[in-house]
Amino acid sequence: MRAxxxxxxxxxxxxxxxxxxxxxxxDMTFGLFLPAEAETQPVPMLWYLSGLxxxxxxxxxxxxxxxxxxEHGVALIFPDTSxxxxxxxxxxxxxxxxxxxxxxxxxxxxWAPHYRMWDYISEELPRIxxxxxxxxxxxxxxxxxxxxxxxxxxxxxRLPGRFRSVxxxxxxxxxxxxxxxxxxxxxxxxEDELSWRDHDATHxxxxxxxxxxxxxxxGATDQFLDLLRPEALANAMMRRRxxxxxxxxxxxxxxxxxxxxxxxxxLAFHAEALWR
Amino acid sequence: MRAxxxxxxxxxxxxxxxxxxxxxxxDMTFGLFLPAEAETQPVPMLWYLSGLxxxxxxxxxxxxxxxxxxEHGVALIFPDTSxxxxxxxxxxxxxxxxxxxxxxxxxxxxWAPHYRMWDYISEELPRIxxxxxxxxxxxxxxxxxxxxxxxxxxxxxRLPGRFRSVxxxxxxxxxxxxxxxxxxxxxxxxEDELSWRDHDATHxxxxxxxxxxxxxxxGATDQFLDLLRPEALANAMMRRRxxxxxxxxxxxxxxxxxxxxxxxxxLAFHAEALWR
Numbered sequence: 001m002r003a004x005x006x007x008x009x010x011x012x013x014x015x016x017x018x019x020x021x022x023x024x025x026x027d028m029t030f031g032l033f034l035p036a037e038a039e040t041q042p043v044p045m046l047w048y049l050s051g052l053x054x055x056x057x058x059x060x061x062x063x064x065x066x067x068x069x070x071e072h073g074v075a076l077i078f079p080d081t082s083x084x085x086x087x088x089x090x091x092x093x094x095x096x097x098x099x100x101x102x103x104x105x106x107x108x109x110x111w112a113p114h115y116r117m118w119d120y121i122s123e124e125l126p127r128i129x130x131x132x133x134x135x136x137x138x139x140x141x142x143x144x145x146x147x148x149x150x151x152x153x154x155x156x157x158r159l160p161g162r163f164r165s166v167x168x169x170x171x172x173x174x175x176x177x178x179x180x181x182x183x184x185x186x187x188x189x190x191e192d193e194l195s196w197r198d199h200d201a202t203h204x205x206x207x208x209x210x211x212x213x214x215x216x217x218x219g220a221t222d223q224f225l226d227l228l229r230p231e232a233l234a235n236a237m238m239r240r241r242x243x244x245x246x247x248x249x250x251x252x253x254x255x256x257x258x259x260x261x262x263x264x265x266x267l268a269f270h271a272e273a274l275w276r
Numbered sequence: 277m278r279a280x281x282x283x284x285x286x287x288x289x290x291x292x293x294x295x296x297x298x299x300x301x302x303d304m305t306f307g308l309f310l311p312a313e314a315e316t317q318p319v320p321m322l323w324y325l326s327g328l329x330x331x332x333x334x335x336x337x338x339x340x341x342x343x344x345x346x347e348h349g350v351a352l353i354f355p356d357t358s359x360x361x362x363x364x365x366x367x368x369x370x371x372x373x374x375x376x377x378x379x380x381x382x383x384x385x386x387w388a389p390h391y392r393m394w395d396y397i398s399e400e401l402p403r404i405x406x407x408x409x410x411x412x413x414x415x416x417x418x419x420x421x422x423x424x425x426x427x428x429x430x431x432x433x434r435l436p437g438r439f440r441s442v443x444x445x446x447x448x449x450x451x452x453x454x455x456x457x458x459x460x461x462x463x464x465x466x467e468d469e470l471s472w473r474d475h476d477a478t479h480x481x482x483x484x485x486x487x488x489x490x491x492x493x494x495g496a497t498d499q500f501l502d503l504l505r506p507e508a509l510a511n512a513m514m515r516r517r518x519x520x521x522x523x524x525x526x527x528x529x530x531x532x533x534x535x536x537x538x539x540x541x542x543l544a545f546h547a548e549a550l551w552r
Contacts, residue, residue, distance in 0.1 A: 213526060220517045234522060235511035241496045243526030246510060250489065250519030 001132055004029070010070035011036040016056065023116050023124045024083040030125065031060035031078035034133060035070045044139035044274035045075040045129070046267070047163075049121070049155075051146030052180075053099045056080045059145065062256040068264045072271035075135055079121055081147065083114035096184055102175075103151030104199050106188035115188060122155060122162075141270040145169040145259055146224075147180070149216075153201035153233075157208050165273035167215040167266045169259050170222055173233035174202040180227040202229070205236035214244030215269045217262045219252030277408055280305065286346035287312040292332065299392050299400045300359040306401065307336035307354035310409060311346045320415035320550035321351040321405075322543070323439075325397070325431075327422030328456075329375045332356045335421065338532040344540045348547035351411055355397055357423065359390035372460055378451075379427030380475050382464035391464060398431060398438075417546040421445040421535055422500075423456070425492075429477035429509075433484050441549035443491040443542045445535050446498055449509035450478040456503040478505070481512035490520030491545045493538045495528030 001019040008014075012035040021028040037043050046069065050059045059065070060078045069076045082088075082101030089110040091097035097111075106115035130137045142163045144152035149171025156166035175181020176196045185196040197203045214237065218230045234246045252258040280292040288311040297304040313319050322345065326335045335341070336354045345352045358364075358377030365386040367373035373387075382391035406413045418439045420428035425447025432442035451457020452472045461472040473479045490513065494506045510522045528534040 218514070220519050225517060231511050231513075231515035234514040235507050237507075238494070238510040238522065238524060239507035241501060241524060243496050243524050245521050245523040246514065247521040248514060248517060248519050 001128060009033065010066050012038065012070055014060070014066060019128060021120060021124060023120045025114050026083045026085045026088055028083070028120065029056050029080055031056045031076075032129065032133065033066050033069055033076040035073045035075060037073040038075060038134040042134045042136035043073055043075050044141070045077060045135045046270050046274070047077050047079070047121070047140065047142040047152070049079065049103065049142070049144030049148030049151040050081050051144075051148050052081070052095050054081050054148075055099070058256070059259070062260065063263050064260040065263045065267065068267035072267055072275070074267065074271055074274060075133070077125070077129060079125055082117060088114045095180065096187055100147070100184065102147060102184050102188065102199065103154060104188055107195075108188060108190050111188050121151065122159060139164060139274045141165045141274055143167040143169070143266055143270065144171065146254065147172055150175060150199075150201060154199050154204060156210050157201070157204040158198060160208070160211055163212065165212040165215075165270050166210055167269060168217075169262065170218050170224070170228055170254055171201060171216065171233070172228055174200060174229040176200040176203065177232070178227050178229055180224070202232040202236045205233060205240055205242060209240045209242045210244070212273055213269070214242055215266060216244070216246045217266075218246070218248050219254060219258045220248045220250050221252065222254045222258075224254050277404065285309065286342050288314065288346055290336070290342060295404060297396060297400060299396045301390050302359045302361045302364055304359070304396065304401075305332050305356055307332045307352075308405065308409065309342050309345055309352040311349045311351060313349040314351060314410040318410045318412035319349055319351050320417070321353060321411045322546050322550070323353050323355070323397070323416065323418040323428070325355065325379065325418070325420030325424030325427040326357050327420070327424050328357070328371050330357050330424075331375070334532070335535070338536065339539050340536040341539050341543065344543035348543055348551070350543065350547055350550060351409070353401070353405060355401055358393060364390045371456065372463055376423070376460065378423060378460050378464065378475065379430060380464055383471075384464060384466050387464050397427065398435060415440060415550045417441045417550055419443040419445070419542055419546070420447065422504075422530065423448055426451060426475075426477055430475050430480060432486050433477070433480040434474060436484070436487055439488065441488045441546050442486055443545060444493075445538065446494050446500070446504055446530055447477060447492065447509070448504055450476060450505040452476040452479065453508070454503050454505055456500070478508040478512045481509060481516055481518060485516045485518045486520070488549055489545070490518055491542060492520070492522045493542075494522070494524050495530060495534045496524045496526050497528065498530045498534075500530050
């Protein structure tokens with residue numbers, strides 16, 4: 001593992017690190033914010049999964065999360081959204097290939113060799129960060145934006161016991177019924193739609209639900225609402241009696257201005273679960 | 277109008293009043309909390325509609341709302357839930373007749389003569405309270421619990437422009453599909469189910485939505501969840517992109533302990549809209 005940069009930030013350290021990933025078969029970069037408390041003790045950690053086209057950098061620089069993570073003594077991890085590199089398969093579309101890993105393990109050519117973001121986020125990267133930094137693996141939470149909200153929700157529901165709380169900003173809520181999902185699942189997982197269901201938050205909510213509370217914010221004037229399908233997930237949450245809240249925020253769109261506006265409440269929400 | 281009692285409460289006055297209602301054809305009683313600000317100026321008002329079996333008294337004594345209404349300078353009105361009296365039709369069941377008006381105008385015998393709670397809450401009582409107390413009719417909001425949540429939502433959606441904000445605690449969210457609704461609508465409105473739709477919050481949300489923001493709290497272990505059908509209304513809210521929040525509160529049941537726990541947040545929510 002190699003430190004690309006480390007900068008003082010709200011009394012803690014904002015770092016960017018790179019490592020050779022065995023899972024994805026390429027070098028991977030991630031951002032990590034450690035609050036001041038990490039100098040003396042392991043701290044709880046919040047995963048932030050990003051959306052289509054993003055690298056580790058977008059949320060790190062634009063979500064405005066560090067101030068609140070520092071206030072609550074919580075670390076932030078910003079992984080990349082896909083494998084990268086000249087020998088990694090890609091597509092000209094912004095929503096397939098590099099920058100669009102969809103947090104799953106691809107089974108189809110040409111994606112299968114490198115596109116293993118599920119294993120990377122759920123197994124390899126947690127091992128690496130907990131081995132190298134003062135992080136308490138018993139206290140993890142997860143959030144994400146758009147495709148990253150999809151990732152956060154699906155990881156939380158398929159890894160019961162791992163995350164104490166889960167939240168999402170404008171998640172892709174029902175990808176098996178959306179053009180943000182059907183195209184990618186067909187490419188990465190193949191034509192058998194049964195294999196897609198483990199990556200559909202609405203399906204997983206209907207079948208399993210989340211251990212802890214769930215907080216979801218969605219902009220009411222989000223330009224991608226028809227692709228996100230919040231109504232399906234809200235229905236599933238309430239049908240399951242899933243503790244949590246689904247909020248439709250008047251006037252907000254899909255941008256990081258939306259994320260930035262509500263990140264303080266998400267940090268407070270996770271901190272309550274992480275420090276309980 | 278006759279004052280039954282007036283008591284100092286959080287610097288204001290908690291009163292109980294009775295009047296002969298032309299609409300319901302009987303004496304009606306209501307509770308009214310006026311904050312201290314009402315001594316010098318008209319204050320904004322929050323309607324609190326109660327649930328099955330309640331009179332004006334239950335929420336007034338058990339919701340714990342006055343402290344927060346005083347803090348925000350907001351008046352509270354607690355109407356009764358039905359006409360009352362020996363010559364008013366009734367039924368032995370707790371969920372039909374007296375204490376179960378469902379906030380509609382009955383068209384069927386024997387209910388039609390007195391059961392006109394829609395007109396009472398939407399027309400007569402507002403006239404009476406604004407004529408007799410320092411209340412600002414331009415600044416109204418509405419909330420309610422269970423059957424009263426149904427009333428709050430349906431009044432807000434069918435009287436656009438009247439209420440700046442609407443909230444509900446464990447509302448009967450889709451009465452046309454619930455045993456809390458079908459029986460009563462058949463009795464009060466007759467067999468024609470088309471006439472029921474104007475009293476179904478999920479239908480109205482699909483068709484019209486609310487002007488302002490909507491806040492709904494529901495207990496996740498409410499013993500009446502199958503009758504309340506929160507999943508239908510949550511789906512309709514998100515499908516409509518209705519600004520607001522639908523929250524499923526872990527461990528709470530249908531009681532006033534649930535209402536009391538979240539009334540501070542509802543008062544803050546309404547105060548923000550009323551004092552904007």
